[in-house]
Amino acid sequence: MSTPEASTSGDRATDLDAEEREFVESMDAMQDYLQLQTKLQEQLKQGLLSLARAKYSMGPIGQAQYDMDITASVRLAVSSEEAQAAAPAASCSRHSRHSFTLQKAPAKAGARAVRGDGAASASAADADADADAGGEKPAGVKASQGAARAGGGGGGGGGGKGPAAAKGGPQAVEAEVEELDMDWSDEEGSGEEDEGLREANDFLRRMRVEAEEEASGGGGGGGAAASTSGGGGDGASQKQQRQQRRRRRRRQGGGSDPLHWFGVLVPPALKEAQGQFAAALETCVELANKAQRVLPRSRSAGGAAAATATAAGAM
């Protein structure tokens, strides 16, 4: 792919303009990047100090208190702008850029798992996925609007890409959110719970069938004994399964906030630390997005090199 070596000077001028604009955009992005880095440093410092203060108040805190059942509550969606670009000026090769967005897991996870039957939990999962997609769309739009803003400064190819990216961004994010949510709800206990219920039902059915057979085939006493033992047996197993399910369900209900791993009455320093680290996480994602912007968007093999050489020569 090569930008046709502009025969007319007008074409070369617009190329130079585009390059210059991209250069400025890239410098701006680098400045923002450095500022964000200092901000991240501050946030991490404060977070760690709050953690030390919490240790001062409540004794040693460490990995020993983690829940072994951890599932991530915040996930990162990576959407590539290249895939969405309808780019008219796509003759130059593009350095693919990605935009990153954070998705927080649905908060009603515990409540969802409480419902026993599969149908209800599936519909709840759908509802949550939609709500989440709706909630995350603004975040996705924000990120790709940032891209559009930066892209808008990039002149011809960039401008064409901007709106296309803005449209494509939320869709990509949405699609990923839905599929991530589906995965997440599968990981949850609702699946297990259904299985538990199904198992219990199967077992009951089996016992009843056996009991019937015994009763019809065997003697009265033996049959009665079998049926009562069958009844007692499946009662006990059901109770055990119910206990297991209850334990699993309750743990999921409480496990949505990792702050509770350290007890319910935690010192305020620990709550502050949680907030600070959450903010630091968002800054990290912004940093990653900015880092993408720092690199120049279009990098045509011969043309750009020549253009920048002339630009450098002119300066």
Added chain:
Amino acid sequence: MYGFEMMSFNIKDGFLEAIVRGHRSGLLTVADYNNLSQCETLDDIKMNLTSTDYGAYLANEASPIYTANIVEKCTQKLVNDWNYMRTQADENLAAFMDYCTYGHMIDNVVLIVTGTLHERDVQELLDKCHPLGMFDSIATLAVAQNMRELYRLVLVDTPLAPYFSENLTHEDLDEMNIEIMRNTLYKAYLDDFASFCQKLGGTTAEIMGDMLAFETDRRALNITLNSIGTELTREDRKKLYSNFGLLYPHGQNELAAAEDFDQIRSAMEKVPAYSALFGKLGYGESQMLDKLLYEEEVKKCVDCFEQQFHYGVFYAYMKLREQEIRNVMWISECVAQDQKGRISDGIVYTF
């Protein structure tokens, strides 16, 4: 009552009082803390600590040393001192020293039960338990699934048995219940300890009464402060406050009704002993509160060494050592995080 202890105390407990006073003179001084504050790395801290009482414990630590290791080794010193004294203690003093450790026992029980709830391995949890609070059947705590089982299977044979009330529920153990259980046990323990000290009479009763009253008020304050914004209801909160102390009963009623820091402050300021404390705190500032409370406790502990022939010195020694370990932990954290300006936020000087 007073003064007659002079005649009989040394018969049984004179040796151990001398030992504990010897240990007390080995606590870190202001000069030691200044040296530690000027360290640049954790290895410097370790080097400085080897010239103190902690020398033997830290000298053989491998080089990449972490805050948690330092704290662990310093705690080991306290444990060794305590066990040495405990094994030589006679009748009343032995019971007293055991009472001092029940708080750690409660913390260990809660640690194991919470860890089991989070599906951790029991062996790992046993390593993290405080050594002063161990008892024989502690590993079997992992089996219990609700509070009734916890009591019937394990705790009924431990010294904590009388602290479980009759209304044990079949409720499964979850985080809120465990927290309530911890605080209920602690309340019963403090009530029991206070009545034991009153039975001992004399100087011990007076001094320990004062220190335990402060301890229970401090716990009430912390429970209230930490429960702001959680699901703990007011009635539940009220049930966790002890039945003695300067805040009982009126201050506790007000604390139970408090919903934010300023209401807590106004409730506490009605008690003259604590109004001075809260006066030092600026408006809306709750970070220094912990340090001020610890300072108050240290002051009481140091004062308690002024009198002789009572058991309070043992309790005070334990508290002072724990505060010292907390100081060292804070200094190590600040040095490790390159925040040396904040060191003075957390050190409570003993002398």
